[in-house]
Amino acid sequence: MNKELLNAIEFLSKEKGVSKDIICDSLEAVLITAYKKEPDANPNAVAELNRTTGDYKILAPKTVVAEVEDEESEISLSMAHIMDSSYEEGDVVNVNVTPKNFGRVAAQAAKQVMIQRLREAERNMIYDEFSNRTDDIITGIIQRVEQHNVYVDLGKAEAVLPASEQIPTETYAIGQRIKCYVVEVRKTTKGAQILVSRTHPGLLKRLFELEVPEIYDGVVELKSVAREPGRRSKIAVYSRDANVDSVGACVGPKGARVQNIVTELQNEKIDIVKWDEDPAVYIANALSPASVVSVTVDEAEKTSNVVVPDYQLSLAIGKAGQNARLAAKLTNWKIDIKSESQAAELANEAPAVSEVPETDDLLSELAVPAVAETPAVAEEQAADAEAAKE
Structure with a gap:
């Protein structure tokens, strides 16, 4: 027994x-x-x-x-x-x-x-087990869809992908394998409740860590992420090694690395830009693919004025302001974009400096003598006049 x-x-x-x-x-x-x-x-x-x-x-x-x-x-x-x-x-x-x-x-x-x-x-x-995986990626199979919530089978547990955390352009089918970002793990009377997301910026960050060994090893650092889920994203990267190209490492051979992430996110466009400690350079990079003529920054107010070529204005702003909006989120700066012609017009409309009147005219208008005459000075001037007559 x-x-x-x-x-x-x-x-x-x-x-x-x-x-x-x-x-x-x-x-x-x-x-x-x-x-x-x-x-x-x-x-x-x-x-x-x-x-x-x-x-x-x-x-x-x-x-x-x-x-x-x-x-x-x-x-x-x-x-x-x-x-x-x-x-x-x-x-x-x-x-x-x-x-x-x-x-x-x-x-x-x-x-x-x-x-x-x-x-x-x-x-x-x-x-x-799953509380230790918060802020990490998990892979599961869609088990069912109920009341707009997607339930993902993780093997030992079940995760919930609520409607608010779903990418609007995605469709979810039963049996589909997907990667999700663990937002929160709650302890309930019925067991662990795992809340996952497909829209969280952390999902993009973790996907790049999985695909790019240089990021995982710490050679390339992912500084910032800005996302409009399902449409477009921007990431800023920085290389700690001068011999390693941060953008090239993320793109991969023939674009293979970034393409795998784009496929996982169902064709969400991703811009990879180089981070720079100079705010003006960083902002110019963040507005990629548009080229920038000049950037002036106000570090106290965290605002910047950007001038771009006339033919690049629509590209810099993006469809419905998307490019400029993502650049502002990525850099955490307020960005004001103008074309060269608009900047020139503003410069021409600046008020001209008013001319300063002659000193004698100004003093006469104010009824103030230019120099206070003394008796000695008056006598010298009279003597000079007599000598001139002779």
Whole structure:
């Protein structure tokens, strides 16, 4: 029977994916529950299960005394010496109190407790496993679609892809394999509730980490991500090694790396730009594929004025302002874009500087003498005039 018990523990461990120690602890709790249903059960009893042999017994701690007054908590010195001659008064002895008929009836009564504890252990194990995968990518198979929510089978658990986290341009079919970003793992009475997303910017970041070894190794750093899910995205990358081209590493040979990500996101367009510590250069790069003539920045207000060629204005702004909007999200700067002709018109419309009137005219208008004349100066001027006449 003990061998059968060990085999059952082994089977449960493999079937439920729960460690043997957790099952043995649960079984000990079940044995105590079953024992306490017995008449005259000792309330202080504990169960002990030998993990090697499968033997189990119920032990009640009792204090060694000269005369027993309470049989539930005390044992006589003579009885203790039968167990071990080294016991003395005051020692605590674990006495085997396993009932003779302890078996089928008691085990049946405790069966539900065992099932409940195993379920709790399984739920906790699943929660611990997936809570460690928050902010990471998981791959699953779409199991069903109910009330606009997509349920993804992850093997041991089920994830929910709510409507708010779905890409508007995507369609989801039962049996389809998809990659999702783990947003949150909640612990509920029914087990772990896993919330996943297809629109989160982190999904794009993790996909590049999977496809680009340089990002995973830390040689290339992904500085920022801006997404309009299903339509277009921009990422800014920076290389810590001067010999490694950050943009080229992300694009891959013949564009293979970025194309795999585009395919996974069902043809979402991705712009890869080079990050720069100079805000003006960074903003110019972020407006790619448009070329930029000049960028002026106000670091205090985090605003910038960008001038582009006339024929590039629509490209810089993008359809419905998409390119400019993504560039602003990527750089975290407010961007004002103007064409060269618009910038020239604004420069010409600037008010001209008003001419400063002559000093004499200004002073006469104000009725203030230009120089205060002294009597000596007046006499010198009169003498000079007489000499000029002669």
